Amino acid sequence: FYIGKTFLQKGNRSQAEKALRKAVQLQPNWGEAHYILAGVYASQQLRELAQWHYQRAISGGWPRDIDFEKKIEDKENKTTAVIK
Numbered sequence: 914f915y916i917g918k919t920f921l922q923k924g925n926r927s928q929a930e931k932a933l934r935k936a937v938q939l940q941p942n943w944g945e946a947h948y949i950l951a952g953v954y955a956s957q958q959l960r961e962l963a964q965w966h967y968q969r970a971i972s973g974g975w976p977r978d979i980d981f982e983k984k985i986e987d988k989e990n991k992t993t994a995v996i997k
Contacts, residue, residue: 914946926953937969944973952981960985 917932930953936946948970954963963985971977 914943917946918949921949921953926956929953937966941969942973944970944975946970947973948975948978948981955981955985 914933914936917929917936920926920929920932930950933946933950933953937943937950940946947966951963951966951970954960954966967978967981967985
C-alpha cells in the first residue's frame with residue numbers, strides 16, 4: 914500500500930497500480946487502498962474500474978466523496994456528448 918502511494922507521488926502510475934492491486938488482493942476490504950486505486954483508474958479514464966473500486970472503498974468503510982463521484986459522472990457525460 915505505502916509503496917503504491919509512493920509510486921503514485923513519484924508519478925509512476927503503472928507501478929502504483931500494481932502495488933495497490935496487491936494491497937487489495939491481500940486485504941480485500943481495505944477502503945483506502947480501493948479508493949486510491951479508483952483514483953488511478955479514473956485518471957486513466959477507466960471509469961468502470963474506477964467505479965468498482967470506489968464502491969469497494971465505500972463498502973470497506975471509506976467515506977463517500979461527492980467530488981470523486983462527480984468526476985466519474987462528468988467523464989460519462991463527456992463521452993456521451995462526443996458520441997452524439
